[in-house]
Amino acid sequence: MIGTVISIDRVEKRFGTFTALHGVSVDIADNEFFTLLGPSGCGKTTLLRCIAGFEPVSGGQIRLNGEDIAPLPPYRRPVNTVFQHYALFPHMTVLENAMFGLQRLGWGVVDAEGRARQALELVHLSAFLKRRPGQLSGGQQQRVALARALAPEPRVLLLDEPLSALDLKLRQAVRMELKQIQRETGIAFVFVTHDQEEALTMSDRIAVMSDGRVQQVGTPREIYESPANRFVADFIGETNLIEVPVLNISNGLAEVSLPGGRAIQCPTRLVDATQGVLSVRPERIDLCAPSEADLIATAGAQVYLGTDIQLKAHLAGGEQMTVRLQNAAATVLPQSGARLGLRLEAGAARLLAA
Numbered sequence: 001m002i003g004t005v006i007s008i009d010r011v012e013k014r015f016g017t018f019t020a021l022h023g024v025s026v027d028i029a030d031n032e033f034f035t036l037l038g039p040s041g042c043g044k045t046t047l048l049r050c051i052a053g054f055e056p057v058s059g060g061q062i063r064l065n066g067e068d069i070a071p072l073p074p075y076r077r078p079v080n081t082v083f084q085h086y087a088l089f090p091h092m093t094v095l096e097n098a099m100f101g102l103q104r105l106g107w108g109v110v111d112a113e114g115r116a117r118q119a120l121e122l123v124h125l126s127a128f129l130k131r132r133p134g135q136l137s138g139g140q141q142q143r144v145a146l147a148r149a150l151a152p153e154p155r156v157l158l159l160d161e162p163l164s165a166l167d168l169k170l171r172q173a174v175r176m177e178l179k180q181i182q183r184e185t186g187i188a189f190v191f192v193t194h195d196q197e198e199a200l201t202m203s204d205r206i207a208v209m210s211d212g213r214v215q216q217v218g219t220p221r222e223i224y225e226s227p228a229n230r231f232v233a234d235f236i237g238e239t240n241l242i243e244v245p246v247l248n249i250s251n252g253l254a255e256v257s258l259p260g261g262r263a264i265q266c267p268t269r270l271v272d273a274t275q276g277v278l279s280v281r282p283e284r285i286d287l288c289a290p291s292e293a294d295l296i297a298t299a300g301a302q303v304y305l306g307t308d309i310q311l312k313a314h315l316a317g318g319e320q321m322t323v324r325l326q327n328a329a330a331t332v333l334p335q336s337g338a339r340l341g342l343r344l345e346a347g348a349a350r351l352l353a354a
């Protein structure tokens with residue numbers, strides 16, 4: 001990839017007999033906000049620790065600007081890490097905390113202070129230089145940790161769930177700031193999270209992981225709209241998964257038979273299959289007259305969510321679907337038990353491997 005700063009090439013990581021990473025390959029570009037996303041235990045932190053040098057890889061290679069970094073101890077790698085528990089020194093001021101890493105690298109006091117002040121300005125903490133961590137909010141403490149990690153101007157900043165200790169409102173605010181800081185510094189950020197909303201809102205690209213494997217790499221839009229497989233479709237956002245017979249596939253377009261018999265066309269990465277799983281996002285299903293419907297269902301439970309309404313729809317074969325009707329205020333809801341026509345918006349469905 002052009003402008004690749006980190007190349008993770010078939011990396012294996014074993015802890016005794018357990019394999020945490022099964023040949024992971026990902027290229028991360030200079031200047032990129034790159035997220036490792038996946039459920040607990042999928043290997044995100046392990047991969048980050050391998051990049052940082054806290055864990056040796058068991059196989060494969062990690063290259064920084066084309067050079068294998070295996071021989072470099074953590075402190076010699078031009079990467080820096082921000083952890084979930086940011087471990088500021090409570091007895092030092094904000095400025096001293098931000099200077100700490102630089103001084104450990106051998107910087108003189110005057111230069112270290114100058115650079116630390118710049119980093120603290122970047123995270124909007126110039127007014128707090130003399131305070132101690134105990135006199136700051138959680139979000140401000142996290143920003144000190146960020147300034148401390150940014151001060152040596154690493155090529156890559158690794159962030160391991162740095163927002164998970166913050167409450168929801170603060171987390172949302174800091175997300176935007178973090179993204180802004182990444183843009184301003186132009187440093188590649190490799191961000192670990194299990195929170196898909198966080199990943200979708202902040203990232204240039206996302207690698208979705210499960211069980212020590214990368215399932216898909218793509219932009220937030222690609223991951224959400226064109227999931228590579230059932231795991232990604234189900235993990236990112238909400239989706240309906242319906243087993244269907246496949247009638248025909250050609251040139252990335254499948255013809256499938258919906259429950260009830262109607263045939264529709266939908267995009268797919270499969271080249272050959274007789275059976276598959278259709279993924280349909282709830283917000284891409286509309287109500288319509290049964291005579292015009294792709295699917296016939298019975299209305300079930302409804303939940304009012306302010307911006308939209310979530311409706312459960314039961315198909316004759318026993319499958320349950322979730323429908324999200326936009327514009328809650330204007331929507332007239334069907335009675336529970338009523339016969340419903342469901343129409344899938346054009347391109348709403350994708351065929352995935354069963």
Ligand code: ATP
Nearest residue numbers: 015018020038039040041042043044045046047194
């Ligand atoms: P979380 O979101 O919960 O932090 P994660 O995706 O970051 O999860 P990892 O911490 O990378 O997951 O762990 C991946 C797997 O490797 C887990 O099954 C974990 O138990 C295992 N593992 C991690 N570190 C070690 C270790 N030092 N020794 C043995 N097993 C380990």
